[in-house]
Structure formats: C-alpha cells, structure tokens
Amino acid sequence: MSQSLLLSLRGLACGYQEHPVVQQLNLHLNAGDIGCLLGPSGCGKTTTLRAIAGFEPLLEGEIQLAGEVISRAGYTLAPEKRRIGMVFQDYALFPHLSVAENVAFGIRKHPRRELITAELLELVKLGHLSKRYPHELSGGQQQRVSLARALAPEPQLLLLDEPFSNLDGELRRRLSHEVRDILKARGTSAILVTHDQEEAFAVSDHVGVFKDGRLEQWDTPYNLYHEPLTPFVASFVGQGYFIRGLLQSPDTVQTELGIIHGNRAYTWAPGSSVDVLLRPDDIVYAPDSEQKAQIVGKTFLGAATLYRLQLPTGTQLEAIFPSHADHLPGQQVGIRVAADHLVVFPVQGSVAAQVNLAESGVRRVTSN
Structure with a gap:
C-alpha cells in the first residue's frame, strides 16, 4: 500500500x-x-x-x-x-x-x-x-x-x-x-x-x-x-574498522583476508587502492578455515563475545562470535569474511574517517 x-x-x-x-x-x-x-x-x-x-x-x-x-x-x-x-x-x-x-x-x-x-x-x-x-x-x-x-x-x-x-x-x-x-x-x-x-x-x-x-x-x-554512503556515516553508525585493499573488479577487492566479493559495484579503475569497511559481524568463526588469527582481547557481551583478533601481518580486527564457546587470549582461531555488503571508499576520502587505536594499532571506526 x-x-x-x-x-x-x-x-x-x-x-x-x-x-x-x-x-x-x-x-x-x-x-x-x-x-x-x-x-x-x-x-x-x-x-x-x-x-x-x-x-x-x-x-x-x-x-x-x-x-x-x-x-x-x-x-x-x-x-x-x-x-x-x-x-x-x-x-x-x-x-x-x-x-x-x-x-x-x-x-x-x-x-x-x-x-x-x-x-x-x-x-x-x-x-x-x-x-x-x-x-x-x-x-x-x-x-x-x-x-x-x-x-x-x-x-x-x-x-x-x-x-x-x-x-x-x-x-x-x-x-x-x-x-x-x-x-x-x-x-x-x-x-x-x-x-x-x-x-x-x-x-x-x-x-x-x-x-x-x-x-x-x-x-x-x-x-x-x-550501505553507508560516506566515511562519516560509516564511522558514526555502528562499530567497525577499515582494512586496505586493491580493487580487482567493480565488485571484488583483494585484501590480506583474501578476495572479498560483494553485492555493490564501484566504477574506479582496477588496481585502485581502497579502504574496506568491516563490521564485527562480518568476521565469522570458521574452525576449518585456513585463515587464522590470534585472540589478543575479548569482551563478554552475554549472548555473544566481542574478540580482538590479530592477523599474522599484525593487522587487528574485531569479531563477534557466539558465546557458547569461550576462546582464550593467545589462542589461534579460524575465521572467514562474510561481507556481502561490500562497502569501500577511496583511500584519500576515508583516511579522515579513520581513528587509530593507540593501544592496538587497529584502523577502526568509532562507535557512538
């Protein structure tokens, strides 16, 4: 109607x-x-x-x-x-x-x-x-x-x-x-x-x-x-962080987490350097995955646990896993990216929206 x-x-x-x-x-x-x-x-x-x-x-x-x-x-x-x-x-x-x-x-x-x-x-x-x-x-x-x-x-x-x-x-x-x-x-x-x-x-x-x-x-x-339209909206709404990537095709980005495919198309030239927005719910616990990360911090939220993860390269991510399994700091866990909503910004445009966490080095978006 x-x-x-x-x-x-x-x-x-x-x-x-x-x-x-x-x-x-x-x-x-x-x-x-x-x-x-x-x-x-x-x-x-x-x-x-x-x-x-x-x-x-x-x-x-x-x-x-x-x-x-x-x-x-x-x-x-x-x-x-x-x-x-x-x-x-x-x-x-x-x-x-x-x-x-x-x-x-x-x-x-x-x-x-x-x-x-x-x-x-x-x-x-x-x-x-x-x-x-x-x-x-x-x-x-x-x-x-x-x-x-x-x-x-x-x-x-x-x-x-x-x-x-x-x-x-x-x-x-x-x-x-x-x-x-x-x-x-x-x-x-x-x-x-x-x-x-x-x-x-x-x-x-x-x-x-x-x-x-x-x-x-x-x-x-x-x-x-x-689907935030600007880096500011991405930073103000929700919790998340940026990782650097290279645009491979209009809907595909190469990152240190591997190739990420999404449901949005971008018109920049292949090879363009971009920042990829990831939310904690975009990183999924996957025990059989070849992609591993080390747990460096955790916050218990009740139904879920927010983990701070570090990749072998030193890049840090945040991920929300169900709280049924209690992973400990120092453990290695398998992860995969489940980010159908591929949101990227040109590097020059998104740098101003990034907030570097001094204690962790995460290029993270603030949450309000």
Missing part, C-alpha cells in the same frame, strides 16, 4: 543571525512513519526540529506539511497553527495540575476531552495514576504523560527533542520501544532528535545522519549500517 507524503523539507537553510547552521537540507517523511535526526552535538539536528516546529525562521528553502507551505524565507506560520505536537527533554509538565489535567490541557474545550484523556492514559499505561501530580511520578512516567499530552490534540506530526536523555540506560531502552508502539498504534507520524544511535534505530523507520549542518544520508537503519 502506497503512503502519502506528509512532511517535505526542500533546500532548507536556517540558523542564527543570518549565519546558516543547517544548509541545503532535503528530507521527506511519509504519513505514519517515524523519522530521526541523528548526529553529534552542534550538527544542526535540533535547529532543524525547531524550524519544523516554527520556532526558527528559514533563510532559504521551504517546509511543507500535508501539502501546505508552513515555512519559507520571509514567512513562518505560527507554531500554534501548525498541528504539530512537541515532546520535550525536560517533560515540561504543569506541576500544579494532575496527570489527567496535564493530558487534557490542550483540549480543554473539546466536548470529548474526558474520554480522550482516559483513552490516552490507558494507552501510555497510566490510567491508574490519573489523579497524581508530576512530582509524584518517576521520570519515565512523567515522559509518558508528556507524550499523552502531545497526542491529545491529534497532531499531524509529533516532534520529540531528546525525549529520553534524562532517563537511565535500561529505562531509555524500554521506553523507546514503548513510544514506538504507541505512535504506531495511533498512526502518528513523528520526528525524533537524538545523538544516541541505539535509540534512533529502536524508534525510527528512517534516520538522517547529520554532520556540520548537512544531511549525509537519510535511510533505513539497515541501510545506514550496511
């Missing part, structure tokens, strides 16, 4: 005092989808969210919501007229109002406000706490109230600005899944801003990776991980 376009950002530039923080931004969100703006602090993701909400004017480009222009250079539709809801980092609840009164605040004149409020409180699993006040709730409960309040007026689009950053790790993970389930149950479209990759992947259908005010890639979490 085809989805209709809900939000469109075209040629967007916005910032402060005529200084663009975000430049040439193009982004589209379909009705019912959840998108995420992901990136390090200061990259422009919050500025973009504020522009969508109507809190920041545009220097260039335009924003359309459900086919209506809500912002362009010289024109900004007032935030309260946009049918856009907001969920803030600090919850922003009214301390003197009960849970039910907070949820009903934006629909005070609605003839069905009590029914709507009750339905939403049940949806966020707080129906039994409707008479309590914010100070009597946990952080996770307060954020659920904030979400219910934002959903009450039935916005066309919901914006969530770092909504889980004040919560501890386990509660963040649990609530992020719950929020996705709630939004999907309501059919509510949303844009989330976060710097946390795990959170972005847990909640979103599409994720946009920002760098220095520019959108590097807008794609599904799966494609961002397996």
Whole structure:
C-alpha cells in the first residue's frame, strides 16, 4: 500500500543571525512513519526540529506539511497553527495540575476531552495514576504523560527533542520501544532528535545522519549500517574498522583476508587502492578455515563475545562470535569474511574517517 507524503523539507537553510547552521537540507517523511535526526552535538539536528516546529525562521528553502507551505524565507506560520505536537527533554509538565489535567490541557474545550484523556492514559499505561501530580511520578512516567499530552490534540506530526536523555540506560531502552508502539498504534507520524544511535534505530523507520549542518544520508537503519554512503556515516553508525585493499573488479577487492566479493559495484579503475569497511559481524568463526588469527582481547557481551583478533601481518580486527564457546587470549582461531555488503571508499576520502587505536594499532571506526 502506497503512503502519502506528509512532511517535505526542500533546500532548507536556517540558523542564527543570518549565519546558516543547517544548509541545503532535503528530507521527506511519509504519513505514519517515524523519522530521526541523528548526529553529534552542534550538527544542526535540533535547529532543524525547531524550524519544523516554527520556532526558527528559514533563510532559504521551504517546509511543507500535508501539502501546505508552513515555512519559507520571509514567512513562518505560527507554531500554534501548525498541528504539530512537541515532546520535550525536560517533560515540561504543569506541576500544579494532575496527570489527567496535564493530558487534557490542550483540549480543554473539546466536548470529548474526558474520554480522550482516559483513552490516552490507558494507552501510555497510566490510567491508574490519573489523579497524581508530576512530582509524584518517576521520570519515565512523567515522559509518558508528556507524550499523552502531545497526542491529545491529534497532531499531524509529533516532534520529540531528546525525549529520553534524562532517563537511565535500561529505562531509555524500554521506553523507546514503548513510544514506538504507541505512535504506531495511533498512526502518528513523528520526528525524533537524538545523538544516541541505539535509540534512533529502536524508534525510527528512517534516520538522517547529520554532520556540520548537512544531511549525509537519510535511510533505513539497515541501510545506514550496511550501505553507508560516506566515511562519516560509516564511522558514526555502528562499530567497525577499515582494512586496505586493491580493487580487482567493480565488485571484488583483494585484501590480506583474501578476495572479498560483494553485492555493490564501484566504477574506479582496477588496481585502485581502497579502504574496506568491516563490521564485527562480518568476521565469522570458521574452525576449518585456513585463515587464522590470534585472540589478543575479548569482551563478554552475554549472548555473544566481542574478540580482538590479530592477523599474522599484525593487522587487528574485531569479531563477534557466539558465546557458547569461550576462546582464550593467545589462542589461534579460524575465521572467514562474510561481507556481502561490500562497502569501500577511496583511500584519500576515508583516511579522515579513520581513528587509530593507540593501544592496538587497529584502523577502526568509532562507535557512538
């Protein structure tokens, strides 16, 4: 079933005092989808969210919501007229109002406000706490109230600005899944801003990776991980490292791990020097393989173990093996490459994205 376009950002530039923080931004969100703006602090993701909400004017480009222009250079539709809801980092609840009164605040004149409020409180699993006040709730409960309040007026689009950053790790993970389930149950479209990759992947259908005010890639979490378009996306999303190789054909690279064949074709000349992106799950434990590596470090992760491996040449890799077998540092293990998603970058373009680990000499990509 085809989805209709809900939000469109075209040629967007916005910032402060005529200084663009975000430049040439193009982004589209379909009705019912959840998108995420992901990136390090200061990259422009919050500025973009504020522009969508109507809190920041545009220097260039335009924003359309459900086919209506809500912002362009010289024109900004007032935030309260946009049918856009907001969920803030600090919850922003009214301390003197009960849970039910907070949820009903934006629909005070609605003839069905009590029914709507009750339905939403049940949806966020707080129906039994409707008479309590914010100070009597946990952080996770307060954020659920904030979400219910934002959903009450039935916005066309919901914006969530770092909504889980004040919560501890386990509660963040649990609530992020719950929020996705709630939004999907309501059919509510949303844009989330976060710097946390795990959170972005847990909640979103599409994720946009920002760098220095520019959108590097807008794609599904799966494609961002397996098909990064730039070295920065490769470095920011997931865990991995680069090894040097020579392009043999459009879809084949010679490396010290042998010939790697992939499902992507590259147009550079055969013999070009490239950096091959490998993730820990690209290196598979293979006891009968002729390719051996020595274990030089390990981190137990529960269902799996992350091993740091060293090849005979001295190059170090990282690999995730099932934790059923416990390999010890110093042991030799057989490995093979299972990297169907062959992702390579020209050496000159990828060097800046590499991070050398001083303690191991691994040319590794950082994980966030």
